[in-house]
Amino acid sequence: MRALVYEGPYRVRVAEKAEPSIEHPDDIVLRVTRAAICGSDLHLFHGLVPDTRVGTTFGHEFTGVVEEAGPGVRSLARGDRVVVPFNISCGTCFYCRRGLYGDCESSNPANELACGVYGYSHTAGGYDGGQAEYVRVPFADVGPMKIPDDLEDEDVLLLSDVLPTGYQGAEMGGIAEGDAVAVFGCGPVGLVAARSAFLLGATRVVAIDRVEARLRMAERWAGADTIDLRREKDPVTALKSWSGGRGPDVCIDAVGLEASGSALQTLVGRKLKLAPGSAVALDWAIHAVRKGGTVSVVGVYGPPANLVPIGVAMNKGLTLRMAQANVKRYMPHLLEHVRAGRLDGRALITHRLPLERAAKAYELFDRKEDGCVKCVLLPQG
Ligand SMILES: NC(=O)c1ccc[n+]([C@@H]2O[C@H](COP(=O)([O-])OP(=O)(O)OC[C@H]3O[C@@H](n4cnc5c(N)ncnc54)[C@H](O)[C@@H]3O)[C@@H](O)[C@H]2O)c1
Numbered sequence: 001m002r003a004l005v006y007e008g009p010y011r012v013r014v015a016e017k018a019e020p021s022i023e024h025p026d027d028i029v030l031r032v033t034r035a036a037i038c039g040s041d042l043h044l045f046h047g048l049v050p051d052t053r054v055g056t057t058f059g060h061e062f063t064g065v066v067e068e069a070g071p072g073v074r075s076l077a078r079g080d081r082v083v084v085p086f087n088i089s090c091g092t093c094f095y096c097r098r099g100l101y102g103d104c105e106s107s108n109p110a111n112e113l114a115c116g117v118y119g120y121s122h123t124a125g126g127y128d129g130g131q132a133e134y135v136r137v138p139f140a141d142v143g144p145m146k147i148p149d150d151l152e153d154e155d156v157l158l159l160s161d162v163l164p165t166g167y168q169g170a171e172m173g174g175i176a177e178g179d180a181v182a183v184f185g186c187g188p189v190g191l192v193a194a195r196s197a198f199l200l201g202a203t204r205v206v207a208i209d210r211v212e213a214r215l216r217m218a219e220r221w222a223g224a225d226t227i228d229l230r231r232e233k234d235p236v237t238a239l240k241s242w243s244g245g246r247g248p249d250v251c252i253d254a255v256g257l258e259a260s261g262s263a264l265q266t267l268v269g270r271k272l273k274l275a276p277g278s279a280v281a282l283d284w285a286i287h288a289v290r291k292g293g294t295v296s297v298v299g300v301y302g303p304p305a306n307l308v309p310i311g312v313a314m315n316k317g318l319t320l321r322m323a324q325a326n327v328k329r330y331m332p333h334l335l336e337h338v339r340a341g342r343l344d345g346r347a348l349i350t351h352r353l354p355l356e357r358a359a360k361a362y363e364l365f366d367r368k369e370d371g372c373v374k375c376v377l378l379p380q381g
Pocket residue numbers: 038039040041042043161162165184185186187188189190208209210211214254255256257258259260261280281297298299300323324325368373
């Protein structure tokens with residue numbers, strides 16, 4: 001089959017690779033119809049995720065058609081259309097039973113921190129991802145959700161990650177009716193967090209970024225106010241005045257370890273590599289939020305991050321919440337939001353390219369060029 005393969009930092013290409021097969025009775029093999037590129041794929045692409053092996057196929061946001069089902073699979077059959085959560089969850093372990101699907105302890109037992117994730121290095125189980133013609137999906141009765149007949153693949157594609165992640169980011173904020181909420185990052189995840197904040201009762205939402213097309217999308221798609229980091233060098237003060245002096249009730253970090261905006265953090269975390277990345281959005285979130293407020297983190301961090309102002313958080317009495325999204329838990333509820341047009345993930349898709357042009361697609365999405373917000377690969381050309 002044709003599949004994207006990693007060749008080293010900033011280098012991916014599409015190559016011939018063996019088709020996946022049923023390795024366990026509960027597996028299905030999926031013929032991929034749509035595979036999105038995620039901000040998390042950029043951390044892999046930049047060579048920041050440990051044990052990302054040459055030859056790995058990325059891609060954890062995909063839809064497809066069941067090509068083959070293992071003998072143990074009960075709920076799916078050849079020909080069914082499905083959307084698949086990015087985390088691989090067994091459905092029966094301690095964590096899965098509590099709805100903490102992103103903490104499943106069976107899909108990547110060698111690692112205490114991360115459950116299995118498609119196409120996310122050997123630290124996340126070494127499963128190949130869906131930026132390919134075919135992908136193997138384990139625990140097929142647990143994760144995949146059948147796509148209702150009246151919906152197209154792209155209507156539900158972002159239920160695999162971005163919609164649940166952004167929504168959970170807002171939910172972890174514990175937003176009360178009338179709250180003012182700030183979202184750092186207007187990538188797909190931040191945009192969904194901003195929109196979800198309104199759905200959960202916020203009266204005012206402001207989104208922060210430096211990319212023109214994304215700021216406009218935050219206004220148009222999420223209905224948020226915006227702070228443009230190209231002009232505003234002190235976002236903490238800007239957020240205080242936006243919220244009448246005290247600071248927003250809730251701040252959401254939808255940026256993670258590759259944040260820009262602090263010369264110090266860029267030097268320490270990205271150039272000298274004395275720390276794993278730059279936690280500047282988190283730093284701003286902690287400083288900006290009002291006392292007693294909540295900071296919710298869905299941007300990804302890896303090893304211990306330096307320069308996180310824990311003393312500020314402690315003295316302000318903040319609640320800090322964070323997680324890899326528990327995708328499966330949110331799928332049914334968010335499907336209703338999608339259907340009703342309240343969370344139109346499809347409208348975030350700005351670019352569609354054939355799988356063969358995956359290298360170009362990564363470049364576009366990485367550089368945020370050409371108004372790129374969300375980029376989708378078409379494995380069938
Ligand atoms: N927790 C989860 O389950 C989960 C799931 C999906 C993605 N993620 C993570 O969420 C983050 C966002 O994902 P995405 O797909 O939206 O990524 P993205 O790269 O498309 O968007 C990130 C945005 O942050 C902006 N940014 C950079 N520095 C900033 C700063 N200091 N303040 C404000 N904005 C800043 C960038 O300009 C960019 O628009 C990534 O870290 C990704 O790995 C987490």
